[in-house]
Amino acid sequence: MxxxxxxxxxxxxxxxxxxxxxxxxxxxxxxxxxxxxxxxxxxxxxxxxxxxxxxxxxxxxxxxxxxAGARALASASTKIVGLVVPLRTDVNVPVIMQFVAAITVECRRHDYDVLLLTRDEGPEAVSRVVQGSMADAIIVMDVEADEPRLESLRGTGFPVVLIGVPDSPGEFACVDLDFAAAAQLCVERLAELGHTHISLLGATPAVYDRGTSYALRFRAGFEEASRSLGVSGSVHAVGAGHHEVESVVDRLLREEPEVTGLVVHNEAALSPLLQALRVCGHEVPGGMSVVALCPDDIAETQAVPLDAVSIPANDVGRRAVELAMSQLRGEAVEQELLPPHLTVRGSAVPPRRG
Amino acid sequence: MxxxxxxxxxxxxxxxxxxxxxxxxxxxxxxxxxxxxxxxxxxxxxxxxxxxxxxxxxxxxxxxxxxAGARALASASTKIVGLVVPLRTDVNVPVIMQFVAAITVECRRHDYDVLLLTRDEGPEAVSRVVQGSMADAIIVMDVEADEPRLESLRGTGFPVVLIGVPDSPGEFACVDLDFAAAAQLCVERLAELGHTHISLLGATPAVYDRGTSYALRFRAGFEEASRSLGVSGSVHAVGAGHHEVESVVDRLLREEPEVTGLVVHNEAALSPLLQALRVCGHEVPGGMSVVALCPDDIAETQAVPLDAVSIPANDVGRRAVELAMSQLRGEAVEQELLPPHLTVRGSAVPPRRG
DNA sequence: GGAAGTTGTCGAAGCGCTTCGACTGTGACA
DNA sequence: TGTCACAGTCGAAGCGCTTCGACAACTTCC
CATH class of the missing domain: 1.10.260.40 (lambda repressor-like DNA-binding domains)
Known part of the structure; x- marks a missing residue:
């Protein structure tokens, strides 16, 4: 017309x-x-x-x-990244959220959207997304030492990025904080100040049982550093809740009175821990030195601002997306551990002469 | 061949x-x-x-x-629900995570996947997803009183479910805890025990400034209930961090010494609050009664287990998905407020005779 | 024993996009 | 002035699926 x-x-x-x-x-x-x-x-x-x-x-x-569907069909690319998130309402939820936020924002910067997958769905979710061509790449958080969700992807060349490092990463790209080095930094800090008996208060027992990569690496780093620096160390998993924390503190002070420094890898336990120590007459830092592994904002807002190695959720998340994008460009797979940084805020001091 | x-x-x-x-x-x-x-x-x-x-x-x-792409193209249905999540690392992150988890699980039960959208992206994200046919429905969390993200959807009939209630929900389906009734329940509980001066310790100032639906409704319910029950009440926003909480408590005890009961709507403040009260000689519940609005697990694991109205994240999340599905079936839009339930755990007792 | 269903299967036409090869001018160059 | 290259545009062929209408092959029922 x-x-x-x-x-x-x-x-x-x-x-x-x-x-x-x-x-x-x-x-x-x-x-x-x-x-x-x-x-x-x-x-x-x-x-x-x-x-x-x-x-x-x-x-x-x-x-x-x-x-979007037509475009995906014609171009064989969805502009979507699958993100496997641990949605259990566990201890470190805020940290997970920071990762998710960082990843989502970075994906958008690359013009990608994020499809949310829960780790509770297991391997099925991953293969549904991959085989149904619902995403161009997958990022997996909260990786375990022995990672069952990825078996179906081995050998397929599908772009995968792990946040965490399983026992045999093989062909998969990985990125994470160097938790072993982080633990070493914590122990070093206390050792330099003169502490010779140091305990690690770690995550909930379930996290270790599950073989969660970062928790194991931190613990191993702690043990290795204690050994090489010649300090005696002990390790305690710490359950959730005020009373759990109190009972761990009670037992620790009773059974290992020589301990003067704590390394804490459990965000949720920090606040009740400081309180329990105070109640028992071991106020931080005078009666007990504490170095934590936690996000900066948590370290800053405690009753006593904490010396802490921060969890660079933004950097890790951003890097994860970048690694995914580079695989989409056909570049080689990389594995990357980010160096830890410790910020001194005053929660660790030399031990009382005893 | x-x-x-x-x-x-x-x-x-x-x-x-x-x-x-x-x-x-x-x-x-x-x-x-x-x-x-x-x-x-x-x-x-x-x-x-x-x-x-x-x-x-x-x-x-x-x-x-x-x-998935071919199917979406041919059938004009993506089997994807868009979920707008507040990803700012705010106070109530664990609660948000519970919602996300519930929604995701329920979506999967209906054979839907979840596309993650951040509220920081604003209205653009919503229209990108809707107009690009990336999702069949949208669920919006953390709704504000005046909801700008949805303007582009008014009158389009696209399936939308809000978690929260804006000033003018209009055509949109809504579901949430009845925060006004929840506040009333909290005040009633304290009033029945004999308290006549009750303060609300609420969310961070930013939450109110932003006009976040649930915070405003809770506050309004608190004020209304105080009035109708004839108790005097005051309202205080509480910022994040230990020291913020301490300073609010200090000021409260100094300026309103007649207050014997607190209603707390701020998960993150609970633990430092209990501690601050103890330090000031107002141990809970003897020196101060506390009723909270928070998830059960948080109420249970405090130093003093708290009387609390729980946040039924699972129910709300599940219901939100169901409302979305019913809209996809062409059924009418509903608005639904879930009744609150208070669990007594011992953090509120009659006030000291004074 | 033929009309009128049922049941089970097929073929073809899209859905809305990308991409390849082909085509038309135009300017550069010899 | 003929030849080439190249910029700029078009048409058509899919991508992998759903769905509609058609159509055999059986049943049923008067």
Whole structure:
């Protein structure tokens, strides 16, 4: 119907169900072929400034957005990253949230969206997403030493990034804080101040039982550092809840009165721990030195600001996404441990002469 | 090439990049038409038991999974729910995580996956997902009184469920705990015990400034209940961190010494609050009665187990998904406030005679 | 014993996009 | 002035699935 003037409602909010504008509509609107619109959008072929302007005007006028499914089908790329998150309401939920936030933000920067997968769904979720082509890459948090969710992906070359390091990472990209080095830093700090008896108060027993990668690596680093620095050390898992913490503290002070320094790897236990120590007459730092592994904001807002190795959730999350993107570009798989940093805030001092 | 025997590798893990089996492959394998395979999968037409068996065997042998993009394109349904989550590392992160977990699990029960959207992305994220047909429905957490993210959806009929209640929900489905009734329950509990001066220690100031729906409704309910029960009440926002909490407690005890009961709507403040009260000689419950609004596990693991109205994250999350599903079935939009329940654990007792 | 269902299957037409090859001008170069 | 290269555009062929209409082959029922 050339010659017939076309009326347009402008980019008025189109009612749902009302047919969304397609690339063909835009093409008609701009007087070009659909493929030309596609090339304007993707930039994969040169387009004259004039044509581009007309197409862009059409897009704006119609309020056009490419259909994600059609795009995925035609291009074999979904622009979606699958993220396997531990959703159990465990101890370190805020930390997990920081990771998720960092990953999501970074994905958006690369024009990717995030599909949420729970680790409780197990291996099934991963293969559903991969085999159904629902995502272009997968990031797995809270990796265990022996990682069952990934068996189906071994040898497939599908882009995977692990946050944490399993026993045999093999072909998978990994990124995480260097927890072993972090533990060493904590022990060193206390040892330098003159402490010779140091205990690790760790995560809940379940975390160790499950073989959670980072907890094991921190514990191993603690034991290794204690040995090499010649200090005596003990390790205690700490359950959730005020009374759990109190009972661990009671037992520790009773059975190992020589302990003057604590390394704490359990965000949730920090606050009740400080309180329990105070009640028992071992106020921090005078009666007990404490070095923690926790996010900065938690270390800062305790009753006593804590010397702590921070958990660089933002850096790790960002790096994880970058590793995924580099695999999508076909680059080689990397494994990367971020160096720890300890911030001194005053919760560790030389031990009382005894 | 009929007559040529076909060799199959079985459901061996197919290398990524190696062409995934399609519905046509399954059809060939089973000796039927592709549409027949589709009908076996969807159950939308009757299929003989024999044919079904052959098709299912083919699916198993090839390890076939329908391609999500193709399916979305052809059926105009993605089997994905968009979930807008507040990812700021705010106070009540564990609670948010509970909601997310409940929603995700319930979505999976309905064979839906969850696309994670951050509220920091604002309205853009919502329209990207809706207009790009990336999801069939959207659930929005952490709704504000004046909800800007949803303007683009008004009048479109796109399925939306809000967790929380904005000033003008209009056409949108809503579900949440009845925070006003919850506040009333807390005040009633203290009033029945004989308290006549009650303070609300609430969320961080930012939460109120932002107009967060649930915080405002709780505060309004508190004020209304205080008035109607004839008790005097005051309201204090409480910032994050130990020292913030201490300073609020100091000021409260100094400026309103008549207060004998506290209603606390701030999970993160609970532990430092109890500690601060003890330090000031107002041990709970003898020197100060406390009723909280928080998840059960938090109430239980405090130094003093708390009388608390629980936050039924699981129920709300599940209900939100159900409301989304019912909209997808074309049913009417509902708005629903869940009744609060108070569990007595001993942190509130009659005030000292004074 | 033919009309009128049922039941089970097939073929083909899309869904909205990307991408490949082909085609038309145009300017550069010899 | 003929030849090449290249910028700019188009048309058509899929991507893998769903779904509609058609159509055999059986049943049923008067």
């Amino acid at each position: 050339s010659g017939t003037p076309t009326l347009h409602a402008g980019a008025a909010p189109l009612a749902y169900g009302e047919r969304m504008p397609t690339i063909a509509d835009v093409a008609r609107e701009a007087g070009v072929a659909p493929s030309t619109v596609s090339y304007v959008l993707s930039g994969k072929r040169t387009i004259s400034a004039e044509t581009r302007a007309r197409v862009e005007a059409g897009i704006a006028r119609l309020g056009y957005r490419p259909n | 009929s007559g040529t025997p076909t060799l199959h590798a079985g459901a061996a893990p197919l290398a990524y990049g190696e062409r995934m089996p399609t519905i046509a492959d399954v059809a060939r394998e089973a000796g039927v038409a592709p549409s027949t395979v589709s009908y076996v999968l969807s159950g939308k037409r009757t299929i003989s038991a024999e044919t079904r068996a052959r098709v299912e065997a083919g699916i198993a042998r090839l390890g076939y999974r329908p391609n």
